[in-house]
Amino acid sequence: MAYSELIKNFERVRNYMREFYVYGFKRREEYSIKSARSYDNERRRIESWLSDYMSFHQDVSGKNVFLSVDSRQIPHNPLHKAFKAKSFTAKDITLHFYIMDLLADGGTLSSKEIVDHINDNYLSKFSGSFSLDESTVRKKLKEYESLGLLRSERSGREVLYQRTDEEAFHLISWADALAFFSEENPVGVIGSFLIDKLDRPSDAFRFKHHYILHTLDSDVLCDLLVAIDERRTTELVIRSLRSAREYQRTICPLKIYISTQSGRQYLLGYHYRGRRMVFFRLDAIKKVSAGNVEKHYDKYLRYQEKFDRHLWGVSTGPDHNLDHIEMTIHLGHGEEFVLQRLEREKRHGTVELLDAQTCRFTADVYDASEMLPWLRTFLGRIVDLKCSNPLVENMFYEDLRRMDAMYRGDDHAVQ
Amino acid sequence: MLFSEIYGSYFQVVAAVLTEAFDGTLTASRLTAIVQEKAFAESALSIPAALKSEDWPLLDSDLRPVLQHKPTMPLTLLQKRWLKALLSDPRIALFDPDMTGLEEIEPLYQQDTFVFFDQCADGDPFHDPAYIACFRTALKAIREKRKLRIRFHDRTGARHSLECMPYRLEYSAKDDKFRLLAIGKRRLHTVNMARVRSCELLDPYDPKKITLPHARLEELTLILHDERNALDRVLLHFSHFEKETFKLDDRLYQIKLRYDKDDETELLIRVLSFGPVLEVKAPDGFIRLMRSRIQKQIEYGTALFSGFSS
Numbered sequence: 001m002a003y004s005e006l007i008k009n010f011e012r013v014r015n016y017m018r019e020f021y022v023y024g025f026k027r028r029e030e031y032s033i034k035s036a037r038s039y040d041n042e043r044r045r046i047e048s049w050l051s052d053y054m055s056f057h058q059d060v061s062g063k064n065v066f067l068s069v070d071s072r073q074i075p076h077n078p079l080h081k082a083f084k085a086k087s088f089t090a091k092d093i094t095l096h097f098y099i100m101d102l103l104a105d106g107g108t109l110s111s112k113e114i115v116d117h118i119n120d121n122y123l124s125k126f127s128g129s130f131s132l133d134e135s136t137v138r139k140k141l142k143e144y145e146s147l148g149l150l151r152s153e154r155s156g157r158e159v160l161y162q163r164t165d166e167e168a169f170h171l172i173s174w175a176d177a178l179a180f181f182s183e184e185n186p187v188g189v190i191g192s193f194l195i196d197k198l199d200r201p202s203d204a205f206r207f208k209h210h211y212i213l214h215t216l217d218s219d220v221l222c223d224l225l226v227a228i229d230e231r232r233t234t235e236l237v238i239r240s241l242r243s244a245r246e247y248q249r250t251i252c253p254l255k256i257y258i259s260t261q262s263g264r265q266y267l268l269g270y271h272y273r274g275r276r277m278v279f280f281r282l283d284a285i286k287k288v289s290a291g292n293v294e295k296h297y298d299k300y301l302r303y304q305e306k307f308d309r310h311l312w313g314v315s316t317g318p319d320h321n322l323d324h325i326e327m328t329i330h331l332g333h334g335e336e337f338v339l340q341r342l343e344r345e346k347r348h349g350t351v352e353l354l355d356a357q358t359c360r361f362t363a364d365v366y367d368a369s370e371m372l373p374w375l376r377t378f379l380g381r382i383v384d385l386k387c388s389n390p391l392v393e394n395m396f397y398e399d400l401r402r403m404d405a406m407y408r409g410d411d412h413a414v415q
Numbered sequence: 416m417l418f419s420e421i422y423g424s425y426f427q428v429v430a431a432v433l434t435e436a437f438d439g440t441l442t443a444s445r446l447t448a449i450v451q452e453k454a455f456a457e458s459a460l461s462i463p464a465a466l467k468s469e470d471w472p473l474l475d476s477d478l479r480p481v482l483q484h485k486p487t488m489p490l491t492l493l494q495k496r497w498l499k500a501l502l503s504d505p506r507i508a509l510f511d512p513d514m515t516g517l518e519e520i521e522p523l524y525q526q527d528t529f530v531f532f533d534q535c536a537d538g539d540p541f542h543d544p545a546y547i548a549c550f551r552t553a554l555k556a557i558r559e560k561r562k563l564r565i566r567f568h569d570r571t572g573a574r575h576s577l578e579c580m581p582y583r584l585e586y587s588a589k590d591d592k593f594r595l596l597a598i599g600k601r602r603l604h605t606v607n608m609a610r611v612r613s614c615e616l617l618d619p620y621d622p623k624k625i626t627l628p629h630a631r632l633e634e635l636t637l638i639l640h641d642e643r644n645a646l647d648r649v650l651l652h653f654s655h656f657e658k659e660t661f662k663l664d665d666r667l668y669q670i671k672l673r674y675d676k677d678d679e680t681e682l683l684i685r686v687l688s689f690g691p692v693l694e695v696k697a698p699d700g701f702i703r704l705m706r707s708r709i710q711k712q713i714e715y716g717t718a719l720f721s722g723f724s725s
Contacts, residue, residue, distance in 0.1 A: 004461070005455050005456075005457045005458065005461075006423075006425070010418045021654065022647075022650045022651055022654055023646075023650060023660065024658075024659065024660050025660040025661055025662045025668065026662075047456070048455045048456045048457040048458075049455050049456075051456045055659070057659065057661070066659065066660070068657050068658060068659065069655075069657065070655070070656060070657035070673065071655040072585075072655065072675075081424070081455070083417055083418055083422065084422060084423045084424040084427075085423065085424065085455070086418050086419055086420040086422075086423050087420070088420035088423070088425070090465070090470050090471055092420060093420070093425065093426065093429060093471050094471050094472060094473060096421065096426065097429070097430075097433065097473055097482060097486055098482075100486060100487065100488055101482040101483055101484055101486065104483070104484040104487065105484070121481070121483070122472065122481045122482075123472060125472075125475055125481050126469050126472045126475075126481075128469045128472065130469065130470075130472050147419070147421065147491045147492060147493070148489070148490070148491045148492025148493070148495065149421075149488065149489050149491060163489050164489045164490075165487070165488075165489035165490070167515075167516060169489075169490055169515070169516045170512075170513040170515065170516075171490075173511075173512045173513040174498070174510075174512040174513070176510050176554060176558070177501065177507065177510035177512050180506070180509075180510070180586070181501055181504070181506075184506075184586060184588060185497075185501070185504075186529060187417075187497060187523070189417060190417070190493060190494055190497040191497070193422040193494065194490070194494055194498075196422075196427050197488075202558070204554055204557045204558060204583065204584055205583065205584050205585070205586060206583045206584075206585045206586075206596070207585065207586055207587070207588075208585055208586070208587040208589075208590075208594075209587045209588060209589040209590075209655060210588070210655050211651075211654060211655055212654075212655070213651070213654055218417055219416060219417045219418055222416045222417050222493075222523075223416060225523055225524040225528065226416075226523070228524065228528055229521075229522075229523065229524055229525070229528075241647075255527075255528060255529070255530050256528055256529050256530070257529075257530045257532050258529055258530070258531050258532070259531075259532065259533050260531050260533055260534045260588040260589040260591075261533050261589055261652065262648070262651050262652050263651065263654065263655075264651065268530075308530070311532065313532060313533065314532070330715065337570075340537075343536070343537070344535040344536045344537040345533075345535060345536075346536070347532065347533070372690070373688035373689065373690070374688065376687050376688050376689075376690055377684040377685075377687055377688045379687050379708050379709060379711075379712045380707070380708035380709070380711035380712045380715075381711075381712075381715075382712060382715060383715050399690040399691050400690075400709070400712060400713070402690070402691035403690060403691050403705075403709050404709050404710075404713055406691060406694055407702065407705055407706040407709055408706070408710075
């Protein structure tokens with residue numbers, strides 16, 4: 001099949017873009033791919049969409065391709081472009097403009113009338129072999145009705161179609177909001193589609209700590225949002241990120257947990273068979289199939305509320321037992337900002353001031369080992385650390401010992 | 416659901432081409448130029464040919480449109496449901512969009528569907544009328560390229576007044592805060608919007624006469640020891656920086672990333688958070704900061720020393 005910069009299936013390019021963006025050090029032969037041509041085609045497509053952000057590195061061992069973006073400097077997430085590369089047929093695009101044109105004045109037409117108008121108004125001006133039958137047109141009309149572009153009403157034995165924009169929507173009044181939410185909203189790619197309709201998009205915003213990769217999971221997220229909104233049980237097809245093994249889970253989807261410090265997104269759902277709350281990374285979910293409405297949805301939501309009170313991040317530990325942790329911090333003169341930092345980052349923990357220069361953070365969480373990265377951000381100020389889980393304390397001290405050795409050794413003498 | 420050709424680049428570009436054809440200004444070279452400007456890098460190989468060869472019978476041989484109207488398309492239900500959901504976001508108060516047309520639409524999700532579990536708790540006061548008023552004034556100044564007089568207090572509480580040329584509002588999801596980026600008194604100012612007490616719109620300025628200052632960029636070189644799934648965690652965590660990664664050996668990588676010198680303290684604690692799986696190799700000043708923090712920690716408390724000996 002001839003190469004095209006458009007694609008039919010998003011899944012494969014989703015994986016490649018993630019690899020190019022996050023890893024970037026892999027060479028062609030290191031990708032677990034069907035064939036070299038498959039890699040070459042995907043790379044060429046991504047280059048075509050994102051040429052401004054693609055870079056190459058060549059050394060004796062070969063060439064690697066990577067995507068590098070300082071997301072603080074750009075107004076729009078370039079990865080949105082992948083969602084704008086769906087392939088289509090000549091009939092799809094031609095019918096689109098014909099149908100929208102025939103119904104542009106707000107009138108109603110049946111599928112048969114539309115076919116007649118297409119032949120008389122448009123195709124009669126061409127001598128080519130392009131033709132459209134009524135079943136193709138009818139199928140497209142139904143598709144557009146389900147997308148909300150058209151509405152239908154019965155008139156006797158006929159179904160009449162009409163556009164849904166009889167009243168103008170003032171999208172221009174949304175320009176600034178779209179510029180902001182297309183980047184900040186978890187399904188901001190929808191905003192990007194709307195920005196494409198504006199003649200003069202807003203350029204008022206930039207974004208710090210901006211994780212753009214999650215947008216590649218927007219299709220999965222969108223399906224999950226609909227399932228959550230309709231309170232439906234959901235079957236997930238998941239591909240393990242470590243073993244690449246595929247498996248299925250039937251769950252009650254409840255919330256989407258998002259890390260603002262890594263961009264990772266997780267679904268929290270009640271796993272029926274395991275009878276417990278489970279997190280799933282969205283980038284591991286391949287397919288979402290909504291099932292029946294869950295009659296006991298409120299019960300699971302209450303369970304989630306209770307469950308959330310002892311989460312630090314998204315780790316539930318091996319047995320849902322709680323770890324108790326206490327960290328005592330020294331505040332130097334003029335270091336009140338450390339106390340403020342603790343207050344704004346404490347999540348479900350508590351902070352108490354012990355004296356003018358000492359405070360204590362306390363928390364009871366399912367998995368205190370998940371807190372280690374955060375605890376280490378206070379290195380240089382931690383007077384005492386106690387955890388009911390000795391493994392957490394041991395790891396903290398062992399890591400500190402390794403870091404001390406790392407920066408004290410002669411190899412790291414500053415020149 | 417999202418991955419549909421109706422949102423695609425090709426449909427957008429063809430609509431733009433047809434619009435120009437209605438204006439009577441479309442030529443073969445203009446057709447190619449529109450495609451090059453609005454579509455993907457290789458689209459110029461396919462779109463003009465398809466339109467000119469009647470594969471897509473939308474233009475006649477003189478590049479005149481066969482349609483009766485300039486192409487338009489209603490919003491899809493998904494787009495409306497997303498917009499409706501935004502109306503429940505507290506930050507929508509900053510924008511005041513026209514909500515007409517969304518009255519009967521069900522939102523795509525409820526605001527509490529999302530849990531931003533590691534977001535700072537002291538985000539900006541998006542419900543505060545005074546904050547909203549200042550934000551809208553600043554946004555208007557950016558949109559209309561007008562000067563602004565702002566009165567604000569700094570982190571010590573000292574009050575300031577500044578006449579400036581605002582050029583961006585920068586948002587951090589981690590902090591849940593907006594910062595105003597502005598040029599005044601010949602230097603760049605970054606002011607937390609929550610600290611702004613008043614905003615006064617002044618005269619227009621000529622944007623051509625201002626030069627945006629460049630960030631003071633430094634390069635940080637890190638060695639990553641891939642244990643405890645560190646490769647995935649580190650590369651994702653620092654993915655928003657412009658960076659390059661090299662594989663040095665099995666489970667050993669070098670990362671070079673460029674950062675703003677003004678954010679060095681923040682970057683320092685982010686590197687510290689990864690513990691011994693990340694090793695700073697350059698710049699020297701950064702290594703000194705790492706060493707200072709670690710040595711200070713070693714000097715603290717008997718508990719840690721007892722931990723060492725255990």
